[in-house]
Structure formats: structure tokens, C-alpha cells
Amino acid sequence: MLVQLRRHLGDGGLDIAAYSKAPRAHREANTVTTVDFYVETAAGESLLSFHNGLFGPATDLLHATFQLAQAGKMAPTRYNIAEMKSVVTGAVLRELLESVQFKPTDPYNSSTADDVASVLVEIDDDAPYVVDGLEV
Secondary structure: OHHHHHHOEOOOOEOHHHHHHOOHHHHHHOOOOOEEEEEEEOOOOEEEEEEEOOOOHHHHHHHHHHHHHHOOOOOOOEEEOOEEEEEEEHHHHHHHHHOOOOOOOOOOOOOOHHHHHHHHHHOOOOOEEEEEEEEO
16 A cells, blocks of 8 residues: 555655546555544543444444434534544443443454443443544
């Protein structure tokens, strides 16, 4: 991919015109997706963080928040095709976390299944929490 990207570099910058004229399959084959998803208390204390490529728990959580928003279970403060931020109750956070499968270890240094289990034990169903996901 780096070699292909260098073909589009001019004098220190990306030649957007040349890249945009490349065949669609070429552009799609060289697209890198990363997804980040964070869970915090309303006071800003970090509880969980997930990071992955196209597939993984961060992606699953982000997609699950879209479904919860469409079901009217959350009122996002930021909501579009690639990002979601919302304050949710502990009950909604519990539903969100229980809807996704987590692995014991993760190659992206994300929170693990044990981390999620610990947070699930501590969640106050009536307390506010912040969920924040972004796909780039």
C-alpha cells in the first residue's frame, strides 16, 4: 500500500486528483478503517476503550449504538454514519455491552472480556454514562 500511495505523492503532498482518478477497486483495496469506542462515567472517568480495524468489538459496539438510537433507547449528541456519542443510562450501557462478544485478549490493546465483566458488575443501572464511537 505504501508503494501505491507513493505513486500519488507529488512534492511533499498527496495528489488528490491522481488518486481520485484511480479505479474504484484500487482505492477501496487501499482504504484502512479504524474504529475506536470509549465508555466513561458522566464525570469523565474512563471505564473501557476498544480499538480495532474493520472488524472487532469497537465496530460491533458502534453498530449496536446505532441500533439502540434507532430504537429510541438513547438520544445521541453526535450521530452520523461514522460516529456516535451519547449519554446513556447504566441499563442501556449494560444492554449494549451484553450484545457484543469480547475476546479474552485483543491485538489492539483494547479492553478485554475480563474488563467488560468487571464493569458490568459495577454498573449502576440508573446512573449516566458516556459512550463515544468513531470510525475513520
